[in-house]
Amino acid sequence: MSSRRPSGTSWGDGVSAPDEHGIPAARLYDLAPCGLITTTEDGRIQRANSTFQRWSGQSEDELLGTPFGALLNVGDRLFYETRVAPILRLQGEVREVALGILKADGSTMPALLNATLDAGDRGSSPVLVHHALLTVAARHDYERQLLHARRAAEASEARTHALQHATEAFGVCADADGVARALVDSAREAFLATDAAVLLHGGSEARVSAGKLPLAASLVPGCAGGAAPGPESFVAITTRDEDADPLVVAALRSARLESLTVVPLVHDGGTAGVLVCFFARAHDVDDAFIELQRALARQAAQTLARLALQARLEAIALSDPLTGLANRTVLRARIGTSLTPSAPHAPFLALIFVDLDDFKGINDDLGHHAGDAVLKVVAERLRNAVRADDLVCRYGGDEFIIVCPAADADVAAAIAGRVQAEIRRPLDPDDRSPLTVTASIGVCVHRLDGSHPCTPDDLLHRADTAMYRSKQIGKDRITLVYE
Amino acid sequence: MTAPGADARDVTARNNIAVRGPADGRPLIFAHGFGCNQEMWRLVASRFEDAFRVVLFDHVGAGGSDLTAYDPVKYDSLHGYADDVAEILDHLDLTDAVIVGHSASAMIAVLAARLRPGRVGGLVLIGPSPRYINDDGYVGGFEREDIDALLDSLDSNYLGWSQTMAPVIAGNPGRPEVGLELSASFCRTDPVIASQFAKVTFLSDNRHDLASVTVPTLILQCSNDVIAPDAVGEYVHENIPGSSMVRLKASGHCPNLSDPDELTSAIRDFLG
Numbered sequence: 001m002s003s004r005r006p007s008g009t010s011w012g013d014g015v016s017a018p019d020e021h022g023i024p025a026a027r028l029y030d031l032a033p034c035g036l037i038t039t040t041e042d043g044r045i046q047r048a049n050s051t052f053q054r055w056s057g058q059s060e061d062e063l064l065g066t067p068f069g070a071l072l073n074v075g076d077r078l079f080y081e082t083r084v085a086p087i088l089r090l091q092g093e094v095r096e097v098a099l100g101i102l103k104a105d106g107s108t109m110p111a112l113l114n115a116t117l118d119a120g121d122r123g124s125s126p127v128l129v130h131h132a133l134l135t136v137a138a139r140h141d142y143e144r145q146l147l148h149a150r151r152a153a154e155a156s157e158a159r160t161h162a163l164q165h166a167t168e169a170f171g172v173c174a175d176a177d178g179v180a181r182a183l184v185d186s187a188r189e190a191f192l193a194t195d196a197a198v199l200l201h202g203g204s205e206a207r208v209s210a211g212k213l214p215l216a217a218s219l220v221p222g223c224a225g226g227a228a229p230g231p232e233s234f235v236a237i238t239t240r241d242e243d244a245d246p247l248v249v250a251a252l253r254s255a256r257l258e259s260l261t262v263v264p265l266v267h268d269g270g271t272a273g274v275l276v277c278f279f280a281r282a283h284d285v286d287d288a289f290i291e292l293q294r295a296l297a298r299q300a301a302q303t304l305a306r307l308a309l310q311a312r313l314e315a316i317a318l319s320d321p322l323t324g325l326a327n328r329t330v331l332r333a334r335i336g337t338s339l340t341p342s343a344p345h346a347p348f349l350a351l352i353f354v355d356l357d358d359f360k361g362i363n364d365d366l367g368h369h370a371g372d373a374v375l376k377v378v379a380e381r382l383r384n385a386v387r388a389d390d391l392v393c394r395y396g397g398d399e400f401i402i403v404c405p406a407a408d409a410d411v412a413a414a415i416a417g418r419v420q421a422e423i424r425r426p427l428d429p430d431d432r433s434p435l436t437v438t439a440s441i442g443v444c445v446h447r448l449d450g451s452h453p454c455t456p457d458d459l460l461h462r463a464d465t466a467m468y469r470s471k472q473i474g475k476d477r478i479t480l481v482y483e
Numbered sequence: 484m485t486a487p488g489a490d491a492r493d494v495t496a497r498n499n500i501a502v503r504g505p506a507d508g509r510p511l512i513f514a515h516g517f518g519c520n521q522e523m524w525r526l527v528a529s530r531f532e533d534a535f536r537v538v539l540f541d542h543v544g545a546g547g548s549d550l551t552a553y554d555p556v557k558y559d560s561l562h563g564y565a566d567d568v569a570e571i572l573d574h575l576d577l578t579d580a581v582i583v584g585h586s587a588s589a590m591i592a593v594l595a596a597r598l599r600p601g602r603v604g605g606l607v608l609i610g611p612s613p614r615y616i617n618d619d620g621y622v623g624g625f626e627r628e629d630i631d632a633l634l635d636s637l638d639s640n641y642l643g644w645s646q647t648m649a650p651v652i653a654g655n656p657g658r659p660e661v662g663l664e665l666s667a668s669f670c671r672t673d674p675v676i677a678s679q680f681a682k683v684t685f686l687s688d689n690r691h692d693l694a695s696v697t698v699p700t701l702i703l704q705c706s707n708d709v710i711a712p713d714a715v716g717e718y719v720h721e722n723i724p725g726s727s728m729v730r731l732k733a734s735g736h737c738p739n740l741s742d743p744d745e746l747t748s749a750i751r752d753f754l755g
Contacts, residue, residue: 042734042741044707067735069709074625075632078685079640081710081736082518082586089740090522098639147638192559240618240688253691256562280560281687 035101035111035133038118040126043068043085052133057104068131073100073108084113088129092117098140101133110140159292162190166296170303176200179307180210183265183275183300190292193277194257198265198300199223200273214255214278219248222262222274231271234290235262238282258282263293267301275300320394322372323379331393331401335456338405339448347448350412352402353463354382354419357438357475359398374427374437381422386415401463409445409482416443416478424476438476442466445482452483494574498540498567499547502575504532509604509754510577511535514568516586516610517684520546523585526743531750538580540571542588544676553676561587561687565594572602579604583750585739586610586710587684590692593723597695606700607750610711610736611719613689621690622714630685637678693722700726701753703738703746710736727753 029036035052039045048056048063056063056071069077069085076099088094093116100108111133118128169182180198187196197211199222206223213220221237222229229235238259239249252258259282265272275297283289320327326334338349356378363371375398382392382400391403402419404412420441426434444462446454466479473479494500501521504511511531513524521528521539528537541548542564557563568591572580580603584592589611596603615623616630700723704716720728729749733742 044734067707067709069735073632074629075634076636077709078625078629078633079636082516083637085735086519086523086737086740089737090519090525098636100636143639144635147635151638188556192556194556194559239691256560258560258688280562281683 035131035135037063037068037071037131037133039068039129039131041089041117041129043129045071046128055103055109055133055135056101068129071101073102076100084115088115088117098136098143099133110136112136155288158190159288159295162186162292163295163299165189166299170299173303173307176304176307177209179300179303180273183296184211186296187275187277187293190296191277191283191289192279194280195278197223197276198273199276200265200304201271206273209273211276213276214257215248215251215260219245219251220260220262220276222264223276229262229264229271229274231264231266231269233262233264234294236260236285240282252278256280261285261293263290263297265297265301265304266294267298267305272301272304323376323394325379325382325400326391326393328393328395330391331395331403332456334391334393334403335459338403339446339454339456346406346408346411348406348408348412348445349448349459350404350407350409350415350443350445351459351463352404352412352416352419353395353442353444353460353467354400354402354423354439355441355467355471356398356423357440357471359437362435362437374435377427378423378437378439381425382419385418385422390415401460407445409480412443412445413478413480416441416480420476420478440467440470440475441478442468442470443478443480445480447483493549493552494567494570497543497549497552498571499549500571500575501539502536503528503539504535504537506536508534508536510538510575510580511754512538512540512568512571512577512580512582514540514582514584514588514592515542515545516584516588517680518586520548522546523737523739527739527747527750530743530747535754536577538571538575538577542591542680543567544673544680550673550676553673555679558676558679558683560683561591561594561689564588564591565598568592568595569598569602572599578602581605581607581754583607584609584611586612586736587680589719590687590689593689593692593696596698597692600697603698605698605753606696607703607753608700608719609703609738609746610705610708610716611702612711612715613693613719613722614687615685615710616688618688621718622712624709624712624715625685630682633685634678634681637674637681690718690722693719694724696723696726699753701749702726702728703749704728704730705733705735705738706731707734708736729753 030050032049032051035055036049037045037052038047045063045066045068048060053060069081072080080099084094084097095114097113099111099113101111103109113131113133115129115131118130120126120128166182166186169186170179173179173182180200183198184196187193195212195214197213198209199206200209213223217223221235236259237244237248239252252260257278257280259279261277263275265274275293318327318330319325362374379394382402386392386402389405393401395401404415407415420439423437423439426436428434442463442465444459444466446459462481466481469479470477513521513528515521515523520541524539528539531537543558544550544553582592582595582603589608590613592606592608596606612623614621615625616627617623617625702716702720704713716728720726731738731745731749733745735741738746
């Protein structure tokens with residue numbers, strides 16, 4: 001038995017001698033109301049008191065030579081070996097470490113550990129480590145409950161935060177690509193995704209609208225075009241899946257990734273696109289993970305639907321429902337902004353006022369339906385006759401106005417000439433008795449050098465007057481006025 | 484070869500890099516594992532300063548590293564840490580460097596060697612494990628529940644941690660030099676970062692990366708290492724082409740602390 005106790009340590013022959021109160025030190029050691037264990041520097045048990053033997057259900061013979069870490073349940077063993085033991089050696093002691101002692105019957109006894117490094121007598125004897133363990137069963141259970149409750153609360157808070165953050169980001173998005181970017185950012189933050197991408201389905205095409213695909217799109221489900229994934233679908237692939245496509249696994253590995261997930265952007269039963277997340281380390285894909293991905297994707301899809309509706313409403317508010325041309329609201333705004341010179345080499349603004357000749361006759365003879373058809377054809381021809389930057393508006397009944405930025409008298413006259421020629425063409429070339437219309441056109445050219453300040457109304461009035469002059473002197477002609 | 488976004492000055496501060504020994508010595512980079520920081524090497528690194536250019540650093544999130552550089556997305560896998568090691572190699576312009584990686588850093592060293600084949604000339608892997616969790620036919624030593632229990636243990640010991648983070652006033656009587664050099668940053672850690680590093684360390688699977696190692700590699704397997712048992716060391720040895728494996732008498736997972744003499748001579752023998 002002497003081999004158990006290293007010679008030359010501080011527990012020489014006198015350990016069992018009573019102290020001045022008559023209490024033998026050995027008795028105090030053995031029966032102390034805490035577990036006492038001494039190990040070598042590298043953790044092998046040299047001695048354990050009776051209290052610990054009783055607690056653990058193991059005899060001293062069974063305990064001797066065992067690594068201290070082996071007394072612990074596995075999770076705590078990991079913690080002890082990687083964190084506690086290094087600190088103990090470097091710092092000389094550890095205090096109040098919560099650990100679980102594995103008992104002989106397989107159950108775990110929660111304990112608090114204090115341990116001290118004992119360098120022996122001036123370094124001449126072996127280094128030892130003394131451990132004291134106190135049982136904390138009731139307290140431990142309570143702490144674990146608190147810990148799990150706190151974790152649940154934190155997870156819930158994190159989910160709420162992610163959704164709230166996404167809602168705020170979506171709220172300020174101006175277009176679909178902005179929504180896609182906000183969703184990518186939210187997903188990376190909420191799921192720690194190494195990469196993420198949002199693909200929006202336009203027709204049969206799926207386009208990467210934000211983020212990046214580190215794999216060829218053809219390898220990612222829902223990203224290769226074709227039918228959009230169903231609203232209920234959720235895909236998770238990891239490199240460890242035995243039934244995963246080997247090409248996908250190889251592509252993931254070469255991109256230093258371990259897994260990917262795909263969730264559709266669903267709103268009102270329709271799929272607007274997909275969110276794809278890529279992970280350098282495969283995460284647990286549990287219900288909470290899937291539900292949060294779905295919730296973020298749903299919010300994004302709702303935002304996309306709202307933006308699409310908003311765009312439609314705006315278009316309705318700013319356009320003429322019959323011809324689709326801009327309405328008066330847009331016209332006034334455009335003239336207003338065009339009055340500021342933007343092309344220094346051509347500081348002009350021209351307005352072309354187009355009024356169909358004898359349109360009332362068409363309405364009266366052929367009916368309003370035919371009249372509307374004529375207006376639609378004329379609108380289309382006006383669009384074709386102008387330059388890319390010009391704006392064509394329906395001003396009222398059979399009146400149209402074209403705003404031509406940077407157009408001097410020659411340019412404005414050329415545009416007006418094309419307009420006149422386009423309107424004159426037979427309305428329906430296939431009709432045997434072709435119907436034609438003409439227009440009286442007034443052009444006003446304004447010089448934007450500040451020498452003749454004017455308002456949008458001034459310009460409209462001048463163009464109207466010029467048009468009226470064309471009407472007065474025989475219709476189907478162009479009158480141009482300029483300053 | 485400098486990676487984009489890695490300003491030279493940033494790398495030094497970010498990873499709390501210390502360089503010692505002769506400038507023309509062969510570079511020897513000591514990479515610490517989960518649980519501590521470069522303090523882990525204090526009894527080993529100094530013994531190489533006579534002939535080697537010794538590089539010590541802290542992973543971001545540990546020790547004296549720049550905690551503001553901690554990006555939970557980047558550091559959600561060992562690749563993020565490997566990228567940093569690659570940047571350290573670039574920043575110090577090291578060639579033929581030997582990375583000595585302990586525990587989690589053994590796999591980080593494997594990944595870094597693949598990123599910088601022109602700079603890394605050898606690997607010393609102490610207690611490596613490419614996968615801690617048992618898997619169909621593979622023995623890693625742990626079940627998933629064990630790792631969850633570790634995370635519980637980390638969280639339960641937050642209070643205990645703040646104790647250990649306190650600067651040490653009383654020296655270590657056995658090694659008086661230890662106590663004197665300890666700083667306020669001694670093994671300090673942020674609980675949230677530690678928890679994520681634990682997940683990354685113990686839930687990663689780098690078995691497929693072993694075959695990519697092409698440099699001379701030494702695997703050092705301790706006795707009674709409950710973190711990286713013998714079977715795991717043998718697996719690493721079998722899967723790294725041409726690697727050699729030496730079994731240390733040192734017991735436990737941290738021979739850099741428990742038997743620096745034996746560890747030092749094993750590394751010396753490998754370096755020749």
